[in-house]
Amino acid sequence: MRVIALRHLSVVYLAAASSFAVAIALSQHPTWNAAAHTGARFVGEQGATAAVAINDYVLQPGWAVTKTGSVALFKVAADKFNMLPQNVAARAPAKPVAVAQAKRPAPKPVTLNRPAIVASYQARKLAPVPPPEAPKLRPPIIESEPAVQPQPKANTVVASAPHYSLAPQVTQPLAPKAPAQLTPPPIDDHPPSAAELARVAQHFRSSLTKEMLANFELFLYVSKADRGIAAQRMYVFQKQDSGDLVLLHNWPVSTGRELAEVAPNGAKAPSYTPAGYYELDPKRMYVHHFSGQWKQPMPYAMFFNWEDHGYQTGLAIHGASGAEDIGLLGTRASAGCVRIAPENARVLFSLIRNNYKGLMPKFAYDKRTATMSNQGVLVHARDGSLEMAQGYKVLVFIENYGGENVVAALF
Numbered sequence: 001m002r003v004i005a006l007r008h009l010s011v012v013y014l015a016a017a018s019s020f021a022v023a024i025a026l027s028q029h030p031t032w033n034a035a036a037h038t039g040a041r042f043v044g045e046q047g048a049t050a051a052v053a054i055n056d057y058v059l060q061p062g063w064a065v066t067k068t069g070s071v072a073l074f075k076v077a078a079d080k081f082n083m084l085p086q087n088v089a090a091r092a093p094a095k096p097v098a099v100a101q102a103k104r105p106a107p108k109p110v111t112l113n114r115p116a117i118v119a120s121y122q123a124r125k126l127a128p129v130p131p132p133e134a135p136k137l138r139p140p141i142i143e144s145e146p147a148v149q150p151q152p153k154a155n156t157v158v159a160s161a162p163h164y165s166l167a168p169q170v171t172q173p174l175a176p177k178a179p180a181q182l183t184p185p186p187i188d189d190h191p192p193s194a195a196e197l198a199r200v201a202q203h204f205r206s207s208l209t210k211e212m213l214a215n216f217e218l219f220l221y222v223s224k225a226d227r228g229i230a231a232q233r234m235y236v237f238q239k240q241d242s243g244d245l246v247l248l249h250n251w252p253v254s255t256g257r258e259l260a261e262v263a264p265n266g267a268k269a270p271s272y273t274p275a276g277y278y279e280l281d282p283k284r285m286y287v288h289h290f291s292g293q294w295k296q297p298m299p300y301a302m303f304f305n306w307e308d309h310g311y312q313t314g315l316a317i318h319g320a321s322g323a324e325d326i327g328l329l330g331t332r333a334s335a336g337c338v339r340i341a342p343e344n345a346r347v348l349f350s351l352i353r354n355n356y357k358g359l360m361p362k363f364a365y366d367k368r369t370a371t372m373s374n375q376g377v378l379v380h381a382r383d384g385s386l387e388m389a390q391g392y393k394v395l396v397f398i399e400n401y402g403g404e405n406v407v408a409a410l411f
Contacts, residue, residue: 005381032050036221057396067349095404100195149336158161162218168181179323181221186375188251188252191250191373192229192230192233192250192403194230196230196277196403197250199246199349199403200223200230200235200403201237201245201247202223202236203401203403204219204221204237204397205245207397207399208395208397209376210396211361211378211386212277212376212378213239213243214283214391215360215361215386215393216239216360216392216394216395217238217239217358217394218236218237218238218239218351218355218356218393219236219237219238219239219245219394219395219396219397220234220235220236220237220317220351220394220395220396220397220402221234221235221237221397221399222235222253222255222338222397222398223399223400223401223402223403224232224255224256224273224275224332224365224398224399224400224401225400225401225402226331226332226402227402227405228401228402228403228404229402229403229404230401230403231402231403232252232253232254232329232330232331232332232383233248233250233251233252233253233330234249234251234252234253234338234340235249235250235252236248236249236250236251236348246278249344249348251340251341251344251346252329252330252331252340252341253330253338253339253340254325254328254329254330254331254333254334254338254339255273255318255332255334255338255339255398256271256272256273256332256335256336256337257271257332257333257334257335258271258272258273258332259271261335263293263294263335264293264294264295265292265293265295267293269293270336271293271334271335271336271337272336273315273334273336273337273338273398274315274374274398275398275400276374276375276376276397276398277363277374277376277395277397277400278304278305278306278315278374278376278395278396278397278398279304279305279360279363279390279391279394279395279397280302280303280304280305280352280394281302281303281304281305281308281312281391281394282305282357282390282391282392284301284302284303284316285301285302285349285353286298286300286301287300287349288297289318290300291314291335293314294335296321297321297333298316298318298337299318299319299320299321299342299345299346300318300319300342300345300346300348300349300350301316301317301318302317302318302348302352303315303316303370305391306370306372306373306374306398307370307372308372309366309369309370309371310370310371313339314336314337315336315338315380316337316338317337317338317345317348317396318337318338318339318340318345319340319341319342319343319344319345319346320339320340320341320342320345321342326341326342329341338398352392352394354393356392356393356394357390357391357392357393358390358391358392358393359388359389359391359393360388360391360392360393360394361378361379361386361387361388361391361402362378362379362387362388362389363376363377363378363379364377364378364379364388365379
């Protein structure tokens with residue numbers, strides 16, 4: 001059908017093109033135009049005879065075809081479209097083809113022998129289960145006395161094969177860990193004699209003012225000298241109700257190395273222990289502390305309440321850590337703090353925190369330099385009374401004193 005329709009469209013197109021060709025020829029050729037209007041016959045340039053009837057095909061000015069000609073042209077085209085070939089018969093609709101389906105055989109009925117199945121199940125259930133087969137292990141290797149092996153040559157590497165044993169390994173239960181014990185204080189090989197202790201006590205008492213003696217209850221005297229009978233020691237004095245000072249402890253210490261150094265964190269940090277009078281900072285008392293500047297632990301740390309040029313200093317009394325630092329007690333070996341043995345630090349820490357809380361006098365503060373006095377100058381109110389603050393009634397005095405007899409030294 002599509003081919004027939006294309007053929008009809010081609011006929012219409014040719015007819016229209018022919019009409020336009022005739023119109024153009026008549027308009028351009030005066031003889032043909034006159035003959036078309038008068039009904040005369042003429043012969044074209046190709047020798048074909050064309051007759052133009054006035055009543056059938058009349059061309060008007062403006063390239064228009066008259067109504068009579070249009071109707072005739074339409075009838076010609078319609079006859080062409082309706083004309084079908086005689087040998088083409090109309091296609092009859094296709095008949096559906098029946099597909100024969102194969103029939104499946106009917107399933108055979110299954111007959112179960114229920115008593116036999118039950119008997120088989122009971123037999124399997126009552127049958128004994130064999131124990132799992134034990135893994136096959138190689139017999140243990142009995143090592144005899146090793147034969148003498150030849151010595152390898154110089155610059156050679158001898159690789160030995162690893163020794164494996166498949167014998168069962170017996171794991172012994174781990175013994176419970178014993179609680180961590182503090183390192184006992186080092187043996188004091190050169191303790192001061194009674195006469196030397198009396199001389200140190202007298203010297204220390206002469207270093208206290210009446211206000212200091214009246215307002216503090218515990219006194220820690222530290223000698224940072226590098227030589228002498230009193231050098232590198234701490235003396236703990238307790239004040240009695242009578243005002244007398246009783247010596248409780250005297251321990252070896254390590255004060256600063258007195259060097260201009262650079263700390264492990266890269267900062268300049270001279271290892272000096274400054275001499276002077278100090279109070280303890282009640283807000284900085286730590287059982288466990290670690291120095292980020294010197295990368296060392298500071299057990300039982302008791303920091304001084306001393307501000308120097310606007311900075312709260314890291315000067316403190318604490319326990320030594322490690323066998324090396326403990327072995328150096330009695331010498332200048334610290335970065336500026338006062339080190340004592342760990343056990344002695346625990347005793348002193350507990351003694352102060354449990355027994356000496358109370359009001360303590362304030363040291364003078366220089367606002368121009370933002371520095372607290374460490375020369376023993378106390379702050380007084382307008383009425384002459386001392387200004388007090390909550391803390392610990394403990395006074396620390398550090399001095400470069402080796403214990404020499406000053407009077408004898410003058411002669």
